[in-house]
Amino acid sequence: xxxxxxxxxGRFAITSEVGPPKGTNVAEMLAxxxxxxxxxxxxxxxDNQAAVMRLSTLAACVHLKNAGFDPVLQVxxxxxxxxxxxxxxxGAASFGITNVLALTGDHVxxxxxxxxxxxxxxxxxxxxxxxxxxxxxxxxxxxxLHGSPEFLVGAVVTPEARPLRPQMAKFGKKVSAGAxxxxxxxxxxxxxxxxxxxxxxxxxxxxxxxxVVLRSAGMARFMNKNIPGIxxxxxxxxxxxxxxxxxxxxxxxxxxFVDEVRDxxxxxxxxxxxxxxxxxxxxxxxxxxxxxxx
Amino acid sequence: xxxxxxxxxxxxxxxxxxxxRVLLVGCNTCAAVSLAGGETEVDTLLQLxxxxxxxxxxxxxxxxxxxxxxxxxxxxxxLQEGDYDAVLSLGCxxxxxxxxxxxxKPVYPAxxxxxxxxxxxxxxxxxxxxxxxxxxxxxTAGICPITRCAKGILNGPCGGVSDGTCxxxxxxxxxxEIYERLDSLGCAENFxxxxxxxDNTTRQICEWDMSEGCDEK
Ligand code: SF4
Ligand code: SF4
Numbered sequence: 198x199x200x201x202x203x204x205x206x207g208r209f210a211i212t213s214e215v216g217p218p219k220g221t222n223v224a225e226m227l228a229x230x231x232x233x234x235x236x237x238x239x240x241x242x243x244d245n246q247a248a249v250m251r252l253s254t255l256a257a258c259v260h261l262k263n264a265g266f267d268p269v270l271q272v273x274x275x276x277x278x279x280x281x282x283x284x285x286x287x288g289a290a291s292f293g294i295t296n297v298l299a300l301t302g303d304h305v306x307x308x309x310x311x312x313x314x315x316x317x318x319x320x321x322x323x324x325x326x327x328x329x330x331x332x333x334x335x336x337x338x339x340x341x342l343h344g345s346p347e348f349l350v351g352a353v354v355t356p357e358a359r360p361l362r363p364q365m366a367k368f369g370k371k372v373s374a375g376a377x378x379x380x381x382x383x384x385x386x387x388x389x390x391x392x393x394x395x396x397x398x399x400x401x402x403x404x405x406x407x408x409v410v411l412r413s414a415g416m417a418r419f420m421n422k423n424i425p426g427i428x429x430x431x432x433x434x435x436x437x438x439x440x441x442x443x444x445x446x447x448x449x450x451x452x453x454f455v456d457e458v459r460d461x462x463x464x465x466x467x468x469x470x471x472x473x474x475x476x477x478x479x480x481x482x483x484x485x486x487x488x489x490x491x
Numbered sequence: 492x493x494x495x496x497x498x499x500x501x502x503x504x505x506x507x508x509x510x511x512r513v514l515l516v517g518c519n520t521c522a523a524v525s526l527a528g529g530e531t532e533v534d535t536l537l538q539l540x541x542x543x544x545x546x547x548x549x550x551x552x553x554x555x556x557x558x559x560x561x562x563x564x565x566x567x568x569x570l571q572e573g574d575y576d577a578v579l580s581l582g583c584x585x586x587x588x589x590x591x592x593x594x595x596k597p598v599y600p601a602x603x604x605x606x607x608x609x610x611x612x613x614x615x616x617x618x619x620x621x622x623x624x625x626x627x628x629x630x631t632a633g634i635c636p637i638t639r640c641a642k643g644i645l646n647g648p649c650g651g652v653s654d655g656t657c658x659x660x661x662x663x664x665x666x667x668e669i670y671e672r673l674d675s676l677g678c679a680e681n682f683x684x685x686x687x688x689x690d691n692t693t694r695q696i697c698e699w700d701m702s703e704g705c706d707e708k
Contacts (some may be wrong), residue, residue, distance in 0.1 A: 276641075301650070304642060304659060305660065306641075316644055317644055320645065320646055320677075321646070323646065327688075355650050358648075362674075363666060363670040367646065367647070370683065382650060425651050425652060426650060427653075485653035
């Protein structure tokens, strides 16, 4: 099974993500993926996430592919110009990687090489257009390709961005630029997510709701303060605060949220942020128990 | 105008150490308006350098001069002859460069050139333009995304915006400002146009001769 199979079958798709290691030892990353085997349709592989230098997302995707997973290649525009982006995309396709998630990427100044030059020769919308061209058999300069990819192309959206209107307008641009599925930034308020979906439903795209499992009230406050576009409502923070087992409460809250919104969207993307071992418990609690990938 | 700012004194001292007669050259155009290279600033720097020399017991003869514009040959001809062995320029990078190609002596920059900007109140300037050679302000309500968006992206805002502030935390998000101004001008539909990747060949223009016109490429 794969992400495109799930979408094709109209099944509620489940994805999660893994981060490549800082170094060459991929054992831990593969062990993390192993915890999710059979439970998710695909695994996102982050691309120097938060501008922290790591093993390349393409190499990590190949490792995962060889291990029988369906990887989603995250591609940011921070580190590569349009030539490098296209070569890596062709390289990925040559290894049988079929899912791409186009992102602009965090600025280098938030990462561990803050004095590096940020590239941004393209950004997410332009990258989506370039991927559409590659899929159609030509490169960004209009030159014909000898063998072309067939990427399933995704993008991200922040349903609770402040302000919201420019973000919604950009969502429309990403659709026109060829995104066929979206993963959202983590959302906690089901009503606000449903409002977003009322807007999103005018477009013929798949939307996967993003969730981050909260493990403590402190983590929730940290995210509210530091992660743009994330808004953990006070009642959730209070529930975590008063719980004797905040982690179990976090799992339960996530499962309840997924249950509330699953009829409004096409899948869930679970960002485990270092707690991938909790993902199966979340899926169990949400009743998402069908096996997905071999 | 070109917005400049004076380098730290230590850095300036290190550059001119070893020279016995240094000419300090200000520029009465952008650098003066930028409060970094006019008569007052040349004089202040000269006093500071004299004090430093005195404190370290070093000797260096310092002479001030202020030109109308360091970036035009006709204004700098007067410097050709002179009893100095190095020049400390209080002009922008273009001023330093033209002096260095003219005077036949080492020329050092006393300023860092920051950006093309506008005055934003007393002693404050706003970066407005990065001289990309292919202006898109007509699509962006006069707010430059190349310069004022931290990522220089043409189809923003990115996911890093938080309550209208850029993910870098040091500026309002340019793309939120663009959206709001387009909206208030009744041109919100501009926002739906996908701006194509920049033609970076215009950034490589190294010399421009007006007589060649502008449709070369
Ligand atoms: S678009 Fe280019 S030319 Fe226009 S203001 Fe911005 S940097 Fe300057
Ligand atoms: S937050 Fe706004 S100004 Fe900052 S990088 Fe993103 S789009 Fe550009």
